[in-house]
Each structure stands twice: as C-alpha cells, then as structure tokens.
Amino acid sequence: MDKHAGDIAVAVSQAYGVDTMFTLSGGHVFPLYDGAVHENMRILDVRHEQSAVFAAEATARLTRKPGLAVLTAGPGITNGVSGVATAHFNGSPVVVLGGRAPASRWGSGALQEMDHPPLFESITKLAFTGSGADAIGQDVEMAFRTALAPHRGPVFLDFYMDHLFSPAEERATETLAPSPLEPDPDRLAEIARLLAEAQRPVLVLGSDVWMDRAEEAARDFAEEFRLPVIPNGQGRGILPAGHELLATRARGLAFGQADLVIVAGTPLDFRLGYGWFGGKDGAPLARVVHLADAPSQLATHTGLSGSAAGDLSMLFWALTQACATAGVTPRPDWTEKLREAATSAIAADADLLESDADPIHPMRVYGELNRQLDDDAVVIGDGGDFVSYAGKYVEPRRPGNWLDPGPYGCLGTGLGYSIAARIARPSSQVVLLLGDGAAGFSLMDVDTLVRHNLPVVMICGNNGMWGLEKHPMRMLYGYDVAADLQPQARYDQVVTALGGGGELVTKPSEIGPALQRAFDSGVPYLVNIATDPEVAYPRTTTGV
Template identity: 85%
Template structure:
C-alpha cells in the first residue's frame, strides 16, 4: 500500500505539472519536505552558494525556456537574500515561483528560529505574495502561484509554508494546468495604429523582451519584413532579427530615434532605456508620435502621452496589425529612403568600429575583447551580461544571431545576476556555448557560485573585463566633482585564480595578442573557465543618459 504523501510531495508534483523541471535552492531545514518531494517526484535539485543565485537561476530558466522557473528558499535570511532576484524578475516580467519555508505554525509568535512574516516584504515586487492556508490546501495554493505567475503580464509569485504544514500529510491534487486564454487586441485600436503607420515617413519598430516571452518572434519578424520597417531591438528582443539583417539598424539607433516621426514600441516599457518615450524633437523638429504595444493593459505607458496603444497577445497583435496595415494601404516602398539612410549610418558605424575592434593598444581597449569574441561565437551561443561599462560594450557590439540567446539584468540593473543566469543557461541549453561577460565589480557579487558550476559539472566560459574600478561611477564622479571616492578596486585582481581555486580554470590576459588564444582555450576546456582581461582604466563607455 502506497504511503500517504506529505505536503512537500504535493507541492513538487504541482510545480512539475506547470513545467518546472529544476529546483534551485540553498539548503535549509524549513524546506526539507520540498527536497524530499523532489526526490520522490524525480525533480532535479541544483543547490547554490547564495540564495540570490537560486532566484536568478530560476529567473533565467524562465526567460530561456518560457516556462515557469522555480526557486526554494529557507526561512528568514534565506528568503531576504532572494529579494533582489525577485525584484529583477518583477521588472523583467519573468514567471518565477519562489517557495519559502516559514517557522512552525505551532510555535508562531513565541520566537522560533527565523520566525518572520515574509509576504509583506514581497507585496510590491510580486504579482502575489501569500502564505499557504494549511497542509490540506497546499496543492491549490501552489497551483494558484503558478497560474498567477504565467498569466499576462507574467511575473514572480512568492508563497511560503508553515514548517509543520509542509511536513504534514496532504491530499493529492490534480493540477488543471490551464493555459491563459490569449487576450484579443482591440480591432479599432489596431486600425488607428495602421493609419498612423500609413501616414508616417520615418517609422521605427522597437522589439522588446515580451515579444520573445509571448512567443511572438515569428509574427513580429513577419510584420517588420512585410512592411519594411527599420528595427531596433531591446532586451530579449535581440536576435528576433538576426545579426546582419537588412532591417536591423541597432548601430544607427541614435539617428533612428532622433529623426523618426513614428516609433512603435512593442513588448517593453517606455523607461529610461528608451528616453522615457520621448523621440525626435531635434533641431526644432516635432517629437515623434509614439505607439505602445503590450501583452497586457497594465503594461501600457501612463507617464507619457502616446498617439495610440494596444494590448493583447503579441502574436495575435502583430498578425492582426499586419492585416490592418494592408487594409490601410501601408506601402513598404514608402519607407525605402528612410531605411537606406539608417542602413548607411549603421554600416558606417560598423566600419568605424573596425580599428578599435582590432586595436593593439596596450592597455587593452574593451572593444578589442569583443572583436575577438565575436569571431568565436556560434549562432546559438547564449551570451549573458553582468556588469556596467564592460557589459555596455557587449550590448552595442555583440549582436545575437537567434532569438532567446541574450540575457542581461534588465531595467532593474542588479549586479550579481551572472552566475545564476549562467547556471540556468547551461542547463537549459546543454549543447550551446554559454558565455558570461563580467565586469570586475559584478564578479565580486557572485563568483563563489563557480563552485556550483563545478559541483554540477556545468562548463561556462566567463570573460571578465578588469579595469580595477567601478567605472560606471568613477568617471561620472570625476566629471561632477573633480575627484572620486569609493570607486577603486584592486588593479588586475586575480579573479581567474578564484575560479581555479574553486575547481575551474582560468588565466590573466594583459596584452591584446593574448585575447584570442585565451578565449579559444576557454571554449575548448570543457570546464568553468575565466579569462581575466586587464582593460584600460582610462576608457569609459560613451553614455548619453544616466537613466535618472
């Protein structure tokens, strides 16, 4: 006779029903029944060295697979250590479920170890944060968490369990795993947007992360190609049009945004990355009209006026908008001169990069690193950015060839995501190259989780741009005050030796001629390998906005 299942078994079974295949965690007694449930149900457990990495890994798994990610955190400090990861998932719209332990119900209020009411901490950074009602309701509560996380607009959910409830027997629960019904966009709104496109002379289409997360990359590409619209990608919208595509004008972004008369922004907020939604307006010209397309009404901009907006399933939205544009008489030929201008500007910018991408300058210019790396990346390589100035260069000079192959922290800008993201990327894409780009500042947040890569046999190539400073702060502070404080790091710190000590491998690179061979050794090694490149501390990434 089969023994009765405890609540941990039920929680894990429901998680699996919703597509969670891996539990990311750091061991803690409050959540032992969830580990026991994972053993009983055949779910893989990946344990890390800091809870933030567990949540970042769950978030990256959600973003790469477009299925819910699962993190399990023990009570008190285990949960508070995961707050930045949950916040990052909130800003990225990542469907992550965080299951937490909680001091026993039977001892609540008497000062049990790590007794803390966690949900109030998460109310502003989750779609839902709550405590399970009891052992009998565990199945329904976990299902509510997952269904909430995956419904538009996606996002994180936090659910914790009293410890004694989690150990108790719990009735079986048959998860319904209902897929949220696609939200139909408003036809009249799309007809109005089509008229704006027909009237435009210099339109630009921005494709953001939610286009990928909504599985709308095919519809978006078809729409852009049908109407010959120049495209600037944002976040995980990168790669929807592959590197070298004739409509991709990333390198002419400045011209596109300053001279456009219509900017169509799809699947991303009108935040600091897009000038808060203000385009054009240069040299006395009027501001561009802005159209905002989102997967849910809650994501439409309210801080700035838009000419039009529409919300709905982004695949349906792009297919329907394509039809509406045809009915409105939109002519792809009308934008040919504008596209030619942007393409020529982009080509000139790329040609102008060549000197620095191959520079023999010593100290090393960061662009030389990307000149070497781009030669070695496969079409399906997953590239992860975790840093300030050094990773900003990557955003500009590494152009993905396929969608779903780029990860960065997103608009929250949290450093320390890198190792968690790399853990998930290697698990999600076992046959692809996984490259983690680290600033030396970012490396200090999570490099200990190389131990996780080693223990779980997850080879990753790590490239550290080491300029011995917090470059994103040092140069602006010098400009503002004529001096800087709290911005120095140890020059040529041997982060590669940290990786070696943890069981991986690595080397320090100090001359440009060594970069290519070192990267090739890293890719060939089959182990976690860090190429620690000493870059010129005098070079600052040329920023045009502070994002404030």
C-alpha cells in the same frame, strides 16, 4: 507511499513544466527536497540564495516556462529579495516557495520566525502564506497560474514548517493556460493609419515579444512593411545580426529623426528616453505607439498617439492585416538612410575592434569574441561599462539568446543566469561577461558550476574600478571616492581554486588564444582581461 505536503507541492510544480528546483539547503524546506527526490525533480543547490532566484528567473526567460526557487526561512528568503525584484521588473514568471517557522510555535520566537509576504508585496504579483497541508496543491496551483498570466511576473508563497511536514492527499492538477487577450481591432486600425501616414517609422522589439512567442509574427510584420528595427533586451536576435532592417548601430539617428516609433513588449523607461523620440536636426517630436501584452503595461507617464494590449503574436498578425488594409507601404529612402548610417558606424569601429592598444581597449575583447561565437551561443551580461560595450557590439543571431539584468540593473545576476543557461541550452556555448565589480557579487557560485559539471566561459573585463561611477564622479566633482578596486585582481585564480580553469590576459594578442582555450576546456573557465582604466563607455543618456 503516503504523501506529505512537500510531495504535493513538487508534483504541482512539475505539472506546470518545472524540472529543476534551484535552492540553498535549509531545514524549513526539507519536505520540498524530499518531494523532489520522490518525484525525480532535479535539485540544483547554489552558494547564495540570490543565485537560486536568478537561476529560476533565467530559466523562465530562456525556456518561456516558469522557474522555481525554494528558499529556507528568514535570511534565506531575504537573500532572495533582489532576485525577485529583478524578476518583477523583467516580467519573468518565477515562483518562489519559502519555508516559515512552525504555526504551532508562531509568536513565541522560533528560529527565523518572520512574516515574509509583506516584504514581497510591492515586487510580486502575489505574495501569500499557504493555508494548510490540505490546501497546498491549490495554493501552488494559484501561484503558478498567477505567475504565468499576462503580464507575467514573480509570485511568493511560503509555508509553515509543520504544515509542510504534514500528510496531504494527492489531487489532480489542472494546468489551465491563461486565455489569450485579443487586441482591440479599432485600436489596431488607428495604429495602421498612423503607420500609413508616417515617413520615418521605427519599430522597437522588447523582451515580451520573445516571452509571448511572438518573434515570428514580429519579424514578418517588420519585413512586410520594411520597418527599421531596434531590439531591446530579449528582443535582440529577432532580426539576426546583419539583417538589413536592423538599425541598432543607427539608433541615435533613428530615434532622433523618426516621426513614428512603435514600441512593442517593453516599457517606455529610461532605456528608451521615457518615450520621447524625434526632435533631432529640426525634426518634430515623434508620435509614439505602445504595444503590450496586458493593459497594465501600457505607458501612462507620457502621451501616446496609439496603444494596444493583447497577446503579442495575435497582435502582430492582426496588425499586419490592418496595415495591409490601410495601404501601408515601405519607406525605402528612410530605410536606406538608416542602413547606410549603421554601415558607416560599423566601419568606423573596425579599428578599435582590432585595436593593439596597450593597455587593452575593451572593444578589442568583443572583436575577438565575435569571431568565436556560434549562432546559438547564449551571451549573458553582468556589469556596467564592460557589458555596455557588449550591448553595442555583440549582436545575437537568434532570439532568446541574450540575458542581462534588465531595467532593475541588479549586479550579481551572472552566475545564476549562467547556471540556468547551461541547463536550458546544454549543447550551446554559454558566455558570461563580467565586470570586475559584478564579479564580487557572485563569483563563489563557480563552486556550483564545478559541483554540477556546468561548463561556462566567463570573460571578466578587469579595469580595477567601478567604472560606471568613477568617471561620472570625476566629471561632476573633479575627484572620485569609493570607486576603486584592486588593479588586475586575480579573479581567474578564484575560479581555479574552486576547481575550474582560468588565466590573466594583459596583451591584446593574448585575447583570442585565451578565449579558444576557454571554449575548449570543458570546465568553468574565466578569462581575466586587464582593460584600460581610462577608457569609459561613451554615454549620452542617464537613468535620472
């Protein structure tokens, strides 16, 4: 069979581990679909292009292989921009292949003629147009190699339509893995010295620890030197729920009184107070060490006492050796202080997790959910206040099983993430936590779950408002505008209309049985829970 350029693009993608193409149909990219049929690649079509990119991104984050989205020209591609931006902020290796009006008609006003790469230059590692049918294999190889090289991130590549339809010669694909960057031993020795001097150290483990396959090395390092750990993003679960070193519930005390904070695999952004720690209850400001997978990720906006870049597995193993040489010893008094604080915080919350308050307190939802989650459950958060509670009260038992939008904070990720999670983890529970605001961005893609037989349990915390905006606006101005949604809107009926299952819950006692029905249903199922609109997640930091 003669090969066309679409065949070659798909074959190269498969060589890099891609087995699913996420897309929404469009004529500019038909040869890529034809190539997927020829090469037996799964095509997963969605109802909005943003879901295709979000699904590709979640695939990358769950499998630690590149994700692939294929978008048709013009609006198909612009609809995917927020997904690409999210992948950029999360450091997710996603390749987006786009269609483009024909070269033979370029400049004459062809349908959806648009120069796409400039739109993506600031949110990708590379954005470019293929140079021709004969070079398509080389161009796609470049896209995947670039996406996978540290620091990982998205790449956009579009093709002129007539080039995609053209014959092309098959060529051998060299899937060259990027050479691991070895950390500087002198920098590690300095970090070990700082840790040896510290009395109140804290270790933060972020998403890149998981993405770099460094979870075992990081856990061994923490356990060897008895370091309290606060996980961030996909670092959640590296120390499982209940681990004695897990200091999530003592976060305020840990960050407020620490004299050394080692932050690994995540930026020093608003989620971590921009890198300012210590200073609480008379404690001095903490020294800060930043560990990253690439030099470009090391913080430059705040003073660091130490830093190192490199493959994070290699880095943690080498740092363990350096700390042993430096004579680092555990600080049991500090570790015990944080453990007691965490235990007290858990005990203090017990009543709300069992609350019979009517209207329903959001915490009661998580008290019920935690009893039904398996150890390997994948939990996805897409929302504001409602999902903030999840970040505090749902503690994964394994790494790589938590997904949220990340620092870009883009709502609407949930359905795309759920599609990918059900494919990547076919035997696990997949639970999507939706705010009622977030539900409006992507709930139509329940149709995708139904058509492709992808059962997911969706839990909607429905307080009839944009809670993350309504309460702060009231506080600032004494009033609020543009913050109300329809009270108890029947999002569950949207799901049933699309072929799934669902129900509305208005009483605390109904939550547990409704969740059980959802898990037992074997279909996409939404439990629509009416929560108290007067309850706001207690925030102590902002993103400004």
